[in-house]
Amino acid sequence: MPRPLTWSGDERRRFVDDGVLIRRGLIHGTVLSRARGLVGSWLTEAYDPARLTAYTERSFAPELEEHPDLLALYQRSGLAELAEDLLRPACPTSVARAQIQVRLPYGAEQPVKRMHVDGVSCPHLEPSDLRTFTFIVGVVLDGGATADAGALHYVPGGHHRMARYFATDWVLGQPAQTPDDIDAQDGIAFTAEPGDVIVMHHLVPHRVGINTSNTPRVMAYFRIRHAQHPELALRALSDPWLEYPALAGLARPGTA
Template identity: 35%
Template sequence: MLLARLLNRYLPFLHQLLEGIVLPGSNNSPYGHHNQVQVAVKRPGFEGYTDLARMSSSRVGHIDQSSAKQTPPGKPTSNYSVLFGVVLSGETKTRSDAGNLYLAPGSYQKLAKAFQAFQGKVPWHPNITEHYLGEEDPKMEAVRASPGEAILMHHQTVHGVGPNHSNTDRVNVYFRITASGRPDGLKTSYPKAMQEPLLETPLLQTLAGAE
């Protein structure tokens, strides 16, 4: 509950962005991975899920999927709406090897185009970028953020974590946020939102249209 309080100041924005949200921890669905709230600590010496030299490749990244649905490959992909992170400590503002979050800009759009080939549920694959995008996989970049700053990204943005070669713990708290307006029967897996990335963020649709 104390961790959830970090979200309070951002609730008006998130409600406006998604036209209503399911509060993390209020139930076990539609996405129970990490109980919807995750404390991500990367201590000095953490070598990452892959070495820094390879972090630019989105093939070492992933999109979040509950552990129960990761095997076998081909299960319907479960999806929340957006990942919202709050940076609590670390040197990730000034360097890219301090346990930084890495993400592939535009990867959510590229995956959406690939997902449009499916009439129903989108099959999950652990090597999702390579499986769906092949040689068109985008590059990943380090997110530079200071303690107190927030990070917001679409569920299917390919991401990963690099090594922490700094002398400071990198601590982020992540909230997996789901729009409250999903149709019945599609709370856990909403393929249309995977195929149309702005579907659950009408505010962004309006802003994009204005440009």
């Protein structure tokens, strides 16, 4: 029986510093091909252009979010073990749904997402809602591996700045999601091939731009929550390691 996947000491240090970890080619074989085929068929047969804004703000293929072939990307690939290892000795809650995000090829009237952190104050939520998580896992299912092909852009280390912002300049319910200095940044593009995986701290600000390629950029996302996240969520906005018992001691003095 293969050993469960774990994070090395260098990777843990990088996650503390950057808030992001990348594993190339982690998802492969039938687990990847079945998920790609499922979403590809949905785009061909069930996609409704009139719902593009709703898909972009929430999820494409919403009727498939609990499909076994999508959940297998997390449950049967080693990702579940990696998620558990990052939070150890705390435990994550079970993952029961996937979110599909697609950046359609250039020409589609698709909204551009500005820098933000998820679940704090989104256009499709009530301003007072707080729908956060501990970290997110993204799996590339399809698309070009260039910065202008609808790639996710993120700010390495931005979780430190966001923690200070939430501690000093933000109140629950305000519409502004990021401070001006974060909002003005382009971020680093996650240039990736199908099967590559990104793990990103909830507080890392990110955006998604226009896809100028001829191929849809398709991502499957899984939101991972500490078992006590509902009780810790508000405090975790200003304490980025509250939900990571083993990583708190790695944070450099002077960082959030």
